[in-house]
Amino acid sequence: MKYFVYILLALSLLINAGCSNQESTEEHKLFISAASSLSNVLSKLGDEFESEHPNTTLTLNYGASGKLAQQIQQGAPVDLFLSADQKWMDNLSEQKMILENTRANFTENKLVLVSANNTNTPIDNLKGLMNTGLDQVALGNPESVPAGSYAKEVLTASGLWQDIQNKLVYAKDVRQVLTYVESGNTDIGFVYASDLKRSNMVTEVKKINKSLYGPIEYPTAVMASSDTKEKAKTFINFLQSDEAQSILAEYGFGS
Structure with missing residues (x-):
């Protein structure tokens, strides 16, 4: 009888060990939709996260926050959304498409x-944008691109929005604004401070007074439809870690 009990115990230990091993080697896939302004830094952050979580693979999809939110609303299989403003996260929240207790701000921008x-583009103040020597001003489409929405705020607060319409060139995201300026297709463009770390082909002409636009905060949240909610929460915790915050600062993010 004792021999039979020992056999049962041995079998139980083997089964438990097998289950434990299976859990430790289980593959996780996270699909992340992120604002295009995060593309450079998120690739670095993703590499760091995957090195610390070797059984997790990240798939990164970039675009204008508004377009990404619309994709999620249309059923795109997304686990995590990283937005460049609160508006589009609020939009998903109102439709109960995010897990509210996972929502967190993880960085800022200017x-x-x-x-x-x-190029010689002196701008002492924003009124200089009306200078006849400046033919075209690039900004993201305010309807879907947060950087463009912030730029519209600035131009409206400065009393220029109506008068500057014939000079504005809209881009699908902030990366395209950079491309327009780099190529010389537009004289000047509104981008984030972090974009100066992305491109060595552009020069800062003027910092925009932060009193002219609302806080540029980047929120993230786990999607209610995600099949990998716990692993997605782990990534949010990682974004808030000292290690991730240091990388974000290196790439020009933060207050």
Whole structure:
């Protein structure tokens, strides 16, 4: 009888060990939709996260926050959303598409005006945008691109929004604004301070007074439809860690 009990115990230990091993080697996949302004830094953050969680693979999808939110509303299989403003996260929240207790702000940014290197584009104040020597001003489409929405706030607060319409060139996201300015297709563009770390082909012309636009906060949240909610929460915790915050600062993010 004792021999039979020992056999049962041995079998039980083997089964438990097998289950434990299966859990430790289980593969996780996280699909993350993120604002295009995060593309450079998130690739770095993703590499760090995957090195610490070797059984997790991240798939990163970038775009304008508004477009990404619309994709989620249309059923795109997203586990985590990283937005460049609160508006689009609020929109998903109102439709109960996020887990509210996972929502968190993980970084900030600032707005600047840039021009291509080796161009003479002096702007003492925003009224200088009306200078006849400036033909085109690039900004993200305010309807879907947070950077463009902030730029509209700035131009409206400065009393320029109506008068500058014939000079505005809308881009699908902030990365395209950079491309327009780099190529010389536009004279100047509204981008984030972090974009100065992304491109060595543009120069800061002017910092925008933060009193002219609302706080540029980046919220994240786990989607209610996610099949990997716990692992997605782990990534949010990682974004708030000292390690991740240091990387974000290195790439020009933060207050």
